[in-house]
Amino acid sequence: MSSLTVRGLTKSFAAAIPVLTGVDLHVPEGSFTALLGPSGCGKTTLLRLIAGFEEPDSGTVALGERVVTGAGRSVPARRRGIGFVPQEGGLFPHLTVAGNISFGLPRRQRRDGARVAELLRLVGLDPALADRSPHQLSGGQQQRVALARALAPEPSLVLLDEPFSSLDAALREETRVAVSAALSASGATAVLVTHDQAEALSMADQVAVLRGGRLVQLTDPRTLYRRPGDLDVATFVGEAVVLEAELRGGLALCALGELPYEPAADGVLEGAARILLRPEQLRLSAPRPAAPTARVSSVDYYGHDSRVWLDLPDGLRVSARLDGADLPVAGTDVSITVRGTALAFPARASRDAAAAL
Amino acid sequence: MTLALAVAVAALALLPLGYIAWYTADIGWTGVRELVFRPRVGELLWNTTRLVVGTVACCAVLGLAAAWLVARSSVPGRRVWHVLLVAPLAVPAFVNSYAWISLLPGLDTYAGALLVVTLSYFPFVYLPLAAAFRGLDPALEETARGLGLSGWAVFLRVQLPQLRVALLGGSLLVALHLLAEFGALQMLRYPTFTTAIYDQYRATFNGPGATMLAGVLVLLCLVLLVAELRLRGRRGYARTGRGAARPVRPVALRAFTGPVLLGLAVLVALALLVPLGSLGYWMVAGADAALDWAALAGTTGTTLALAAAAAAATTALALPTGWLAVRARGRLSTLLERSTYLGSAVPGIVVALALVTLSVRVTPWLYQTMPVLLAAYAILFLPRAIVTVRAAVEQTAPLYDDVAASLGSSAGDRLRRVTLPLLAPGIGAGAALVFLAVVTELTATLLLAPTGTTTLATAFWSASSALDYGAAAPYAVVMVLLSAPATVLLSSDARRGLTT
Numbered sequence: 001m002s003s004l005t006v007r008g009l010t011k012s013f014a015a016a017i018p019v020l021t022g023v024d025l026h027v028p029e030g031s032f033t034a035l036l037g038p039s040g041c042g043k044t045t046l047l048r049l050i051a052g053f054e055e056p057d058s059g060t061v062a063l064g065e066r067v068v069t070g071a072g073r074s075v076p077a078r079r080r081g082i083g084f085v086p087q088e089g090g091l092f093p094h095l096t097v098a099g100n101i102s103f104g105l106p107r108r109q110r111r112d113g114a115r116v117a118e119l120l121r122l123v124g125l126d127p128a129l130a131d132r133s134p135h136q137l138s139g140g141q142q143q144r145v146a147l148a149r150a151l152a153p154e155p156s157l158v159l160l161d162e163p164f165s166s167l168d169a170a171l172r173e174e175t176r177v178a179v180s181a182a183l184s185a186s187g188a189t190a191v192l193v194t195h196d197q198a199e200a201l202s203m204a205d206q207v208a209v210l211r212g213g214r215l216v217q218l219t220d221p222r223t224l225y226r227r228p229g230d231l232d233v234a235t236f237v238g239e240a241v242v243l244e245a246e247l248r249g250g251l252a253l254c255a256l257g258e259l260p261y262e263p264a265a266d267g268v269l270e271g272a273a274r275i276l277l278r279p280e281q282l283r284l285s286a287p288r289p290a291a292p293t294a295r296v297s298s299v300d301y302y303g304h305d306s307r308v309w310l311d312l313p314d315g316l317r318v319s320a321r322l323d324g325a326d327l328p329v330a331g332t333d334v335s336i337t338v339r340g341t342a343l344a345f346p347a348r349a350s351r352d353a354a355a356a357l
Numbered sequence: 358m359t360l361a362l363a364v365a366v367a368a369l370a371l372l373p374l375g376y377i378a379w380y381t382a383d384i385g386w387t388g389v390r391e392l393v394f395r396p397r398v399g400e401l402l403w404n405t406t407r408l409v410v411g412t413v414a415c416c417a418v419l420g421l422a423a424a425w426l427v428a429r430s431s432v433p434g435r436r437v438w439h440v441l442l443v444a445p446l447a448v449p450a451f452v453n454s455y456a457w458i459s460l461l462p463g464l465d466t467y468a469g470a471l472l473v474v475t476l477s478y479f480p481f482v483y484l485p486l487a488a489a490f491r492g493l494d495p496a497l498e499e500t501a502r503g504l505g506l507s508g509w510a511v512f513l514r515v516q517l518p519q520l521r522v523a524l525l526g527g528s529l530l531v532a533l534h535l536l537a538e539f540g541a542l543q544m545l546r547y548p549t550f551t552t553a554i555y556d557q558y559r560a561t562f563n564g565p566g567a568t569m570l571a572g573v574l575v576l577l578c579l580v581l582l583v584a585e586l587r588l589r590g591r592r593g594y595a596r597t598g599r600g601a602a603r604p605v606r607p608v609a610l611r612a613f614t615g616p617v618l619l620g621l622a623v624l625v626a627l628a629l630l631v632p633l634g635s636l637g638y639w640m641v642a643g644a645d646a647a648l649d650w651a652a653l654a655g656t657t658g659t660t661l662a663l664a665a666a667a668a669a670a671t672t673a674l675a676l677p678t679g680w681l682a683v684r685a686r687g688r689l690s691t692l693l694e695r696s697t698y699l700g701s702a703v704p705g706i707v708v709a710l711a712l713v714t715l716s717v718r719v720t721p722w723l724y725q726t727m728p729v730l731l732a733a734y735a736i737l738f739l740p741r742a743i744v745t746v747r748a749a750v751e752q753t754a755p756l757y758d759d760v761a762a763s764l765g766s767s768a769g770d771r772l773r774r775v776t777l778p779l780l781a782p783g784i785g786a787g788a789a790l791v792f793l794a795v796v797t798e799l800t801a802t803l804l805l806a807p808t809g810t811t812t813l814a815t816a817f818w819s820a821s822s823a824l825d826y827g828a829a830a831p832y833a834v835v836m837v838l839l840s841a842p843a844t845v846l847l848s849s850d851a852r853r854g855l856t857t
Contacts, residue, residue: 053759077762084763090756096776104764
């Protein structure tokens, strides 16, 4: 187990299109970091560079104090001691579960059934599965076996490349929990690549947001959700209500009235700005004079909660998250109150100022 | 390294074509005119063309009707009929031809040739059509019926357009096979280019006459091959129906069931029972000549050893090309892969002729040796091995290599523990296909086998050429028995192996 430090990692493929540009990342020993970004942002490339499957154009990768890439040296993947769990599990189809799990063990230990059983239990699987073929396993089981295989040689770091994206919703949750438990039980340092913000927020100790080959924010999940670095990150990590506002005397004047705010970045922010609210900050009540009102456009009912689409008088459409009881009916008017503070960002003329999701 | 090997393989595959082209250029236009524009060539062209056209038409009609009946109608015993309609492929065309002519010596006419080769080749049309019918989305037909089309209109306006590629592809395959067919037509004494080349070769060894005839024949093959390649590019149309898992309600034949059953029975009787019956008859009739078990066993052993060597060599040659076609996709690897297809479209007689002449002129120490024969087999059957090797490489994703590396496995270790085990089934299947093709190969073996080397096909050939039908029968029986497993494979996996 060791920490991972990435400095100034840059990589471009054919036609000199940069895939990664100067990425810096530190993953503390024993922690779980998610690399979050939309598809094509370079997160899988970053993972492959760390694993040693590809060589960067420049920059360094270090495991603890040991530099494995950069400064004129490159340790081949097989000597890095980095476990890798690919997208679809990537189990060797010609080997049994036991054969897969023991693949990376020294020759003497490969026949050790107890070790395989121990690893199967670690990932929450029945040791009786050891003799099965990969195609006899469900997608979630395959992912867990792939994790057990990666953990078997006791790697200093485990990389997971979108391991849950091919699973259906129910299985994904269950597999996520099992993988989290196995990782924390093994104490391994782990890096997970994902485009699913809920996965990143719920599983990781820290989240690194990648966009266009650059690392735009590296922080813990709560801070990321509450204080995103910019509005793009804000809308990527969760639903958002973005409004044009005028900042004056400590209050933000916007379509939802005068709201207390905090600036997203240090420094003074005055005048035209855009503010971020989360849909769960909006509260609805029967129309009251003087309170900002809106017309309910439609209601998406989810059971545990619901999303209410609201048309503001100036034509903007925003959403509010409410719990199941006492929902307004489409077509009625409601008053909106806002809980908590808004987060203020500088106005940018070129951007469409409409509410974004 | 892999690239250099693949280039060498492509060069080998193109050797016969290159030889013909070089020879043509060498004798010049006047030489070509003298040798090609003469009545004999016109006669051969007419014979070949009318046989190809007639056979393709008959095969298309039989294949389409049989495929529709088995795939879409209520005819009883559809699975059994399917196997029976593919089974004629287990009988090599020259054995089929022997079976007929030995019973009915009067078949040495156009009609006789048409009958015999149609019965041998119609499964080439039947198989892709049966597969295409299975791939059709029944929802389209239901939609058409919902729009008020009659059953016949549904067939013409909905099914047939989707089957077009399979039908044309199968027909082209028949035509290509027919252009290369030698044994069956020689046995029926029906003169076409292949038999004429053979006779010329026998008379004048490697005279310019034979080579120029080969040139014309190759030209015909290339025309068909270009058509085939163009079709291949658009093959996607035939596979629209991924969602055909839902069983189709078969079209009820009602009163037609009886006549349809009779028709299928007659077809299977002619294509399967006549050759097998004839073989059985000659086995019994020739029994008084005392079956020479030792000779049969020896020849079988030689054939199996030769086929095994050819399978090993051809599969080894297929590896670099198949690997590059998947791992280094691009124009060059496509070109290299296509070269092997082009090379194998050249009829066996032409490949043999080219290799004989080249080995005599350039490498006399190789003339009439095993390596030349193996090279001919490789040129003729490379695509069969490449198709399966390629499919295997496609399943050996680079991902497995990465995962194994991350688990501390070295390059050699990865080759041994991951890549080879994953490739093994594909390599084995490719080798099996080549093996079975070599067991029944006649033409190239006849011209290239080292003196004293007798295979089942050549032993059968010399006996039946001497009209000793009883002595020929046991060799034919062994060939049919050895081909049967491949036929079973084909009937269950219709797409594989047919397109090569």
